[in-house]
Amino acid sequence: MPATPSPTVAPAPASIPARAGTQIRLNGVTKDYGLAIPAVADVSLTIEPGEFMTLLGPSGSGKTTTLNLIAGFETLTAGSISFNGADVSALPPHKRNLGMLFQNYALFPHMTIAQNVAYPLRERRVPRAEITRKVAEVLELVQLTGRDDNYPAQLSGGQQQRVALARAIVFGPTALLLDEPLGALDRNLRASLQMEIQRIHREVGSTFVFVTHDQEEAMNLSDRIALFNDGRIEQVGTPESLYEAPETLFTARFLGDSNVFELARRADDTVVWENTVWALDSRTVSARASAGGRAALVVRPEDVRVGADDAAVPAGVNSVPATIRDIGYMGAYRTAVLSFGRDGTVGRARFDATQTDLSVGQSVTAWWRVDKQRVVAV
Ligand code: ADP
Ligand code: MG
Numbered sequence: 001m002p003a004t005p006s007p008t009v010a011p012a013p014a015s016i017p018a019r020a021g022t023q024i025r026l027n028g029v030t031k032d033y034g035l036a037i038p039a040v041a042d043v044s045l046t047i048e049p050g051e052f053m054t055l056l057g058p059s060g061s062g063k064t065t066t067l068n069l070i071a072g073f074e075t076l077t078a079g080s081i082s083f084n085g086a087d088v089s090a091l092p093p094h095k096r097n098l099g100m101l102f103q104n105y106a107l108f109p110h111m112t113i114a115q116n117v118a119y120p121l122r123e124r125r126v127p128r129a130e131i132t133r134k135v136a137e138v139l140e141l142v143q144l145t146g147r148d149d150n151y152p153a154q155l156s157g158g159q160q161q162r163v164a165l166a167r168a169i170v171f172g173p174t175a176l177l178l179d180e181p182l183g184a185l186d187r188n189l190r191a192s193l194q195m196e197i198q199r200i201h202r203e204v205g206s207t208f209v210f211v212t213h214d215q216e217e218a219m220n221l222s223d224r225i226a227l228f229n230d231g232r233i234e235q236v237g238t239p240e241s242l243y244e245a246p247e248t249l250f251t252a253r254f255l256g257d258s259n260v261f262e263l264a265r266r267a268d269d270t271v272v273w274e275n276t277v278w279a280l281d282s283r284t285v286s287a288r289a290s291a292g293g294r295a296a297l298v299v300r301p302e303d304v305r306v307g308a309d310d311a312a313v314p315a316g317v318n319s320v321p322a323t324i325r326d327i328g329y330m331g332a333y334r335t336a337v338l339s340f341g342r343d344g345t346v347g348r349a350r351f352d353a354t355q356t357d358l359s360v361g362q363s364v365t366a367w368w369r370v371d372k373q374r375v376v377a378v
Contacts, residue, residue, distance in 0.1 A: 054210045
């Protein structure tokens, strides 16, 4: 990530240098509200300067609490947080100098767009001429030039969120924290604002910490994703590494669709599911699964093919008898909903739209390449 100094950097509190690309480090961060499990439990994570880091996870997994701890809106039960190596754990929010963006735009309705965006600069006693220049600059960045004198109510939801984004970055914050900022927008608008946020991240070059429960949004936007589960980080990595090399069944299921076979037995080069013995490539066993304990074999629907009979199955692949429960037409391809084995484990496969020898109710053979499967911890 280029750590180019932003032209919109305002004087920051002496405690934190305001510059693009701050490193944010969470060390054993815990927040306990006295519930059955802590809201955030022993989270350690280093967010690199200029990185786009997404905190992803189901509702209630501790994402917002983590963001609020970084912002200083909540106090730590245990652990510490540092910005560029300086401990900020005891600093009040305003001294952390962060930009924030939430789902609800929280614009001041009685102020114009320009006044809204100027607000954090006025608070920081930036000279008037500089305010005018920076507001113009940042409105251009969010493509709202010329709307200075409008009021929030005169703008669409997407435009209002762009104003809130302008207001959150105009003062050159230490980092930008975004909590489900697109959650209130419809699908098309969300996609276009995702692209805007990505572009602005590139142009500004500062550290973004983005919270969402939407895995597609996370995959689309992030340099890295920290996947949360019950207040803990399940796995951290690039979108590709989480999708292609999940450590656990939780990760495999949360990012994309998976066929899941809970394994009865494992040896060095085979696994057993029900009565079926499959070949195993040790390179596709996750580190967490290697450590022992219960494991499952997972394989993505796009990697599973369906043959009308055994003769249609190539040599050297893993296969399993299946029954077709449903067929869906997706344009370029078709998907089959399958049930496998004695317990009727439900799964999915993909096949070419030109393959016409398959129908609902048919007994078939599902197969996949050994290197496409992965053994994960359950
Ligand atoms: P997420 O943003 O991932 O949906 P949260 O961080 O909001 O999750 O919540 C994590 C857990 O902490 C949930 O069980 C939630 O009910 C609990 N929690 C969050 N804030 C508070 C609070 N102020 N008081 C008590 N419990 C809270
Ligand atoms: Mg939340």
